[in-house]
Amino acid sequence: MEIIPYSEEWKDKWDKFVEDSNNGTMFQMQKFFDYHKPGKFSFNHLMYIHKGNIAAVIPGAIVNDGSFESPIGASYGSIVTKDVKFAEALEFVQMLLDYGRKNNWKDICLTPAPMIYEKHQNQNLDFAMLWSGFSFKLHYISSAIKLDKNEEILQRCSPTIRRNVRGSLKNPDITVEINDRYDQFYPILLENKARHEVKPTHSLEDLIKLTELMPDKLKLFMVYYKREPIGGSSMFFPNKTVALCFYNMLRYDFAELKPIQRVMYEILKYSADNGYDYVDIGVSQDTKAENPMTPSMSLIEFKEKFDAKTTMRNTFYIKL
Numbered sequence: 001m002e003i004i005p006y007s008e009e010w011k012d013k014w015d016k017f018v019e020d021s022n023n024g025t026m027f028q029m030q031k032f033f034d035y036h037k038p039g040k041f042s043f044n045h046l047m048y049i050h051k052g053n054i055a056a057v058i059p060g061a062i063v064n065d066g067s068f069e070s071p072i073g074a075s076y077g078s079i080v081t082k083d084v085k086f087a088e089a090l091e092f093v094q095m096l097l098d099y100g101r102k103n104n105w106k107d108i109c110l111t112p113a114p115m116i117y118e119k120h121q122n123q124n125l126d127f128a129m130l131w132s133g134f135s136f137k138l139h140y141i142s143s144a145i146k147l148d149k150n151e152e153i154l155q156r157c158s159p160t161i162r163r164n165v166r167g168s169l170k171n172p173d174i175t176v177e178i179n180d181r182y183d184q185f186y187p188i189l190l191e192n193k194a195r196h197e198v199k200p201t202h203s204l205e206d207l208i209k210l211t212e213l214m215p216d217k218l219k220l221f222m223v224y225y226k227r228e229p230i231g232g233s234s235m236f237f238p239n240k241t242v243a244l245c246f247y248n249m250l251r252y253d254f255a256e257l258k259p260i261q262r263v264m265y266e267i268l269k270y271s272a273d274n275g276y277d278y279v280d281i282g283v284s285q286d287t288k289a290e291n292p293m294t295p296s297m298s299l300i301e302f303k304e305k306f307d308a309k310t311t312m313r314n315t316f317y318i319k320l
Contacts, residue, residue, distance in 0.1 A: 001055055001091070003099045006030075006045035010054075014047070017054045022083040023118045023125070025238035026217045027074040028059050035209045041073045046099070048092060056081045056092050058110075066106035076238075078112035078316070079125060089124035093132045100320050109137060111315045116144050116278045117242050129316050137317035140283040141295050143308035144242070147272040147279060154265065156307040161261055168262040175224045176266045182207050184229040185220060189249040198287050200247060207234065221266055223250075223259040231259025233267055243271040244280045264306055281308055 006014065011030045018024035026032050033043065041061055048056040058079045060070030071077030079092050100108055110129070115121050147153075154162050168174050186204040193200055202210070211218045217238070223231035231250040237243050245267060250259045264281075271279050284299040285292060300310075 001048055001050040001095070003046050003048055003095055006043075006047050006057070010047060013054055014045075014057055017057060018080055019239075020082075021080050022120055022122065023113060024080040025076055025113050025117055025242075026214060026236065027071060027076045027113070027238060028057070028080050029214075031213055032210070033059070033073060034213055035206055036073050043072065044068070046096075048095065058096065060110075062105070064106075066104060067109065068100060068105050068107070069109045071111060076111060076113035076117075078110040081125065083120045083122060084124060086124045086128065089128040090131070093125070093128045093134075097132060097318070097320070105320050107317065107319045108134075109315060109317050110134075111313065113238070114142060114144075114280070114311045114313050116280065116311050117239060119239075119241055126314075126316075129318075132318075134316040134318040136314055138315040139293060140285055140313040141293075141300065142280060142283045142311050142313050143300065143303040144278045144280045144311045145268060145306055145308045147268065147276055149272040149275070151272075153268045153272065158305040161305050164258040164261045165265045168258060168265075171257075173226050174257060174259075174262065175227075176263060177222050177224065178219050178270075179222055180211060180220055181222055181229070182211075182220060182234075185222060185232045185234065185247075185249060188229065188232070188251055189234075189247055192249045196287055221263050221270075223263050225254055225257055225259075230254035230257060231263055233260075233263045235267060237276075241276065242278045242280050243267070243276045245282060268306070280311070281306075283313060 015029045015031055018029050044062050045059045046057070047054055056079050058070055059074065059077050060068055061072040063069050081092065115123065154165060182204055186207070189200055217236060219235045221233045221235060222229055233245055234247040235243060236246045248260055268279055281303050284296045284303065286294040286296045
């Protein structure tokens, strides 16, 4: 087995491998990286090749004159594999370290998808990295809701959420649609983000392009009151295991109608009905705090009202 740089002729095989892998997501697919404007990033994606076939892949780039980071331009990266045994995981890690030293890398920084994204939850790669000298650089607190299509999701929510959602469902003026009206969604999202002095990761054009590139991976849930948009959620479906709530937005002048609570209910129902195991409702960090790990207590408590549990997003680091 050897590590070689990715080249365009491997694109279809790379994406097929990620789709069939144990821990891969849309964020590690070449089709996903195509949404970036040419020249925005100088990628250095790598492939593990065994007897002419892909055995593992790792998207990423060399930054700061010698640091390898994975991901770059995506949410999750690190080594994507099949459901491997520990000896194989250890070999993948040690080969990456050898490759990095041979190519004069200064250090390696890897952020894999949380364990809930794995078809078969298996921390062999995590332990192999730690055993090989990696340490944790960052932890982010993320929240996810375990799904069961045979269970009424509202019964697991707080009494307030149950009451508000049932009231919304009875109101004929409030409707929810799955559509592609990003032109309605995005201006409200910008206003919401501005309240926290941040900007969305994606532009309106990015979301539209991603939808065109990966139409099976993105869906927009919009909440309307008398046909006026008042809330919504931009959903990503990174793999067959997890649905990811990437952006939520609401019109604050309609906050008393609880559009976020209604759209969350619709997302959970849709995801359970379509066979997903989890809905990931994202990280809950205080973006204004000096320490990037600082938890946003109010956001965490809101998510817990939907019976969300913590799943950590970890970043591994090693100096070579």
